[in-house]
Amino acid sequence: MELTAVVNGLKALKTVSQTVTIYTDSKYVARGVNEWLPDWLARGWQTASKKPVANRDLWEAVQALLQIHTVTVKWIPRYQNAEADGLAQEARLNHGMTPMTKPTQQTTHLMIAGSRDATAQMLDYARRAVRRAHEKGFAILVGDNPKGVDMVVVRECRRLQIPVIVAGVGNFPRNGECKHGTYVKVHRDTYRASGGHLLHRYTVRDRWMVDQAQMGLFVWNGDSPGTKAGYNYATQRGKDAHLINFSAEVGS
Structure with missing residues (x-):
């Protein structure tokens, strides 16, 4: 569907903070991005008639991608989009698959998260993880x-x-050294609880990172609730997530 194509297209962008214009003959996509999405967020992913938003998982992905790119969506009549439709049909015939399922060479994003109260062994593990990720091109x-x-x-x-993508909730990173990478401010209303109320701002940040990454590495001291919650969310989202538990070391 058109909404999936939007998600896949934005995910295929190689760098963050790009300016993109999307032309679509789908009024559902155009109005969803330009009109409905802010209201859905404010209502906790409910429509004006208090029904669950259809395709919520895709719209959540769109909302997350809108935080890292400047996106304009413009509706055009279907007859003006005939060339694009023709190319899509040709691709289906020639390759036996839709453009949405065609494999693409994309960068694998690895989220590394961990406890603030970390031991020397945990910090050393995190350093090694960075080096391994770099060797693999992540x-x-x-x-x-x-x-x-x-x-x-x-x-x-x-x-x-x-290069590193650093996520936070303020206008500037709390860690001044993050200036080395690309800083992304995640808006607090990007995610809401099932009842519609706001989540903790760092819960929102962590969920955003999980949804941008294909893999997650969570370095846990056995006590930090935020690290464990991030891991649990990653597994719920079907990510390749790994919890590295250093609790035995902490208790010794």
């Missing part, structure tokens, strides 16, 4: 915490001159 996402695992990840990226 892009790294991390939060803007000014201490603990997040801080070490940013420092290691800077030392190795690895």
